[in-house]
Amino acid sequence: QSVLTQPPSVSGAPGQRVTISCIGSSSNIGAGYDVHWYQQLPGTAPKLHIYGNSNRPSGVPDRFSGSKSGTSASLAITGLQAEDEADYYCQSYDSSLRGWVFGGGTKLTVL
Amino acid sequence: VQLQQSGPGLVEPSQTLSLSCAISGDSVSSNSAAWNWIRQSPSIGLEWLGRTYYRSRWYYDSAVSVKSRITVNPDTSNNQFSMQLSSVTPEDTAVYYCAREVAGTYNFDYWGQGTLVTVSS
Numbered sequence: 001q002s003v004l005t006q007p008p009s010v011s012g013a014p015g016q017r018v019t020i021s022c023i024g025s026s027s028n029i030g031a032g033y034d035v036h037w038y039q040q041l042p043g044t045a046p047k048l049h050i051y052g053n054s055n056r057p058s059g060v061p062d063r064f065s066g067s068k069s070g071t072s073a074s075l076a077i078t079g080l081q082a083e084d085e086a087d088y089y090c091q092s093y094d095s096s097l098r099g100w101v102f103g104g105g106t107k108l109t110v111l
Numbered sequence: 112v113q114l115q116q117s118g119p120g121l122v123e124p125s126q127t128l129s130l131s132c133a134i135s136g137d138s139v140s141s142n143s144a145a146w147n148w149i150r151q152s153p154s155i156g157l158e159w160l161g162r163t164y165y166r167s168r169w170y171y172d173s174a175v176s177v178k179s180r181i182t183v184n185p186d187t188s189n190n191q192f193s194m195q196l197s198s199v200t201p202e203d204t205a206v207y208y209c210a211r212e213v214a215g216t217y218n219f220d221y222w223g224q225g226t227l228v229t230v231s232s
Contacts, residue, residue, distance in 0.1 A: 002156050036218035045208055045222035046157070052216070089157055093217050099174045100147075100217070102157035 004103035011109040020075045022090030030071035033093040040087040112136035114223035128196040132209030145212040148194045152205035
């Protein structure tokens, strides 16, 4: 059971919009710590995809956006493409655990 | 920045798991980075394990879940850092990653390639 809660899977057709939620608590997201998102393709290491709640590293398409409110955060993907099919993980810091915490991951399937 | 991991893929129960992470493009002694170990398993998912960083002296942090078993050490001569996890059990079977955190960002911007470590006799 991960500290941050994500849906196990989401899916959408090419061109559609999907969102992935990340629910935390008052000791992590709700405490004001930033949320970061990682994309993981099969057999590879996670790759930072959104940092500081809503910022995209160089090379990440602007179809990806992040937001945060209260004790939760969301990753939105518009104009779905086949190449977006991957596992996505949210991550934050937890003051009670005094360490970094992750969500359980969401598998995005492009239909 | 590149992180290159090395270490055995099979460890016997009760033994110590040892992995290294060689850094290129940055310095383990950097005053603006921290060097972390993270693991991933189907049962637990992604789990942060520990880190080391230099700010006039060396600091070490570790997750509560492994605090009594983990050691993370810098190797300034070879610009790398290592992790040792003692008294391993089959539950420690996972893919282990090293990763960099830029100070103050609270995220991991560069990762090693990952090492699958199986704990089995």
